[in-house]
Amino acid sequence: MTRAEEFQELRPLLFSIAYRILGSVGEAEDAVQEAWLRYDAYPGRPASAKAFLAATVSRIAIDVLRSARVRREQYTGRWFPEPLLADPYEDPERSAELADSLSMAALLLLERLSPLERAVFVLREVFGFGFGEVAAAVGRSEAACRQLAVRARRHMEAGRARFETDRRERDELAGRFFDAFRDGDVDGLRDLLAADVRMVGDSGGNAPLWGTGVFGAGKVARVLAGIAGPFVRIGGVVQPHEVNGQPGAIFRDRDGRIVNTLTLDILSGRVQTIRAVINPDKLRHLGPVADAWAIVREANQARRPTPRP
Incomplete structure (x- = not known):
């Protein structure tokens, strides 16, 4: 499989990660495109294209979110995520986590987290990445990521309503x-x-x-x-x-x-x-x-x- 083919196969996952971190369709698409440019320019082949690209798009999204925070604080009225009609990424084993994390209510709860907490929560709790992969993505130790995950889960659970399951x-x-x-x-x-x-x-x-x-x-x-x-x-x-x-x-x-x-x-x-x-x-x-x-x-x-x- 060529590098471009690997990227296209992983693109739905990358967009879904970036969208949940950023709450913006346009910014998520830009982050995915930037991840491709970095992947295409990367010398050699990483051991795992999925891990490399997920880490790359997460780091890009964290940087974008940090700069977006100022704009959102100055936003006129309430800020909501950009609406998404369909999630391009499907994973039957994590369908419940994916669906729950996509709701407007969940995305607004994620807004309360720091950029690092948000990225760790999305990668670990939503997409099921191991702590080693999460640590590589956010540039922190595994121990620090475990603490970030605990804090993020606590904040999310404290504000989460239990929505109709049927x-x-x-x-x-x-x-x-x-x-x-x-x-x-x-x-x-x-x-x-x-x-x-x-x-x-x-x-x-x-x-x-x-x-x-x-x-x-x-x-x-x-x-x-x-x-x-x-x-x-x-x-x-x-x-x-x-x-x-x-x-x-x-x-x-x-x-x-x-x-x-x-x-x-x-x-x-x-x-x-x-x-x-x-x-x-x-x-x-x-x-x-x-x-x-x-x-x-x-x-x-x-x-x-x-x-x-």
């Missing part, structure tokens, strides 16, 4: 949620929401947003129903789709351009959190992006009663 029930509830949303059914929506549900979004100041969030089943149900009718009337489409391994949807305008993505956190048969990514800069990798401001203006116009002749 996929069939979860998907059935999500289907009912989006049916009620499209119908503007306030009561139907309220019945599916936890009493303390929260609806929050990431616009980065580049798209309209409902303030700092909407909280409580009654308010969230009314806001959702108020959005749905005008959006559908102007030709908007709500396309149910898994986003970051969770039930979600892609909102498109009448021309098929993306307005936003939505994900649902589901626990105990209720929707606990609704997260919307509206920042157009975080949606461009999914396809052409709509002008959300224009959509809101048109939807507001559709809310107004037609004047009588």
Whole structure:
């Protein structure tokens, strides 16, 4: 197998590692491309292409994350990871860890870790690398990596909610949620929401947003129903789709351009959190992006009663 063929075979794994460390599709793709350049320029052949490339992409991602921290601290409003519609890497033996680590909730918990803790957690707990390989990747001793892993697990467990494990029930509830949303059914929506549900979004100041969030089943149900009718009337489409391994949807305008993505956190048969990514800069990798401001203006116009002749 040629060096290029080895890299292409490992590319899905490398992207999946980089995305979980960075929470950014574009930055993850750049990290993978840089890993290839370093691999291609490396003299000789490493004993393990997988170990070499995983270590290389991890070190690149750690450096990128350190510089990105300043930008994220200065970010306008809430920062969410860029939505991912499908994870290119599949491993049946670690499917549970892979799915859990991809959710918006898990990626936001990872944001609380230091770059080194985050990389160690991703490599060890998500992808199952040995501590020797992890140590080589992050430039620390095995003992130090074990301590980093313990701290990272503690932080993740402290903040982690136990999400619905029955996929069939979860998907059935999500289907009912989006049916009620499209119908503007306030009561139907309220019945599916936890009493303390929260609806929050990431616009980065580049798209309209409902303030700092909407909280409580009654308010969230009314806001959702108020959005749905005008959006559908102007030709908007709500396309149910898994986003970051969770039930979600892609909102498109009448021309098929993306307005936003939505994900649902589901626990105990209720929707606990609704997260919307509206920042157009975080949606461009999914396809052409709509002008959300224009959509809101048109939807507001559709809310107004037609004047009588």
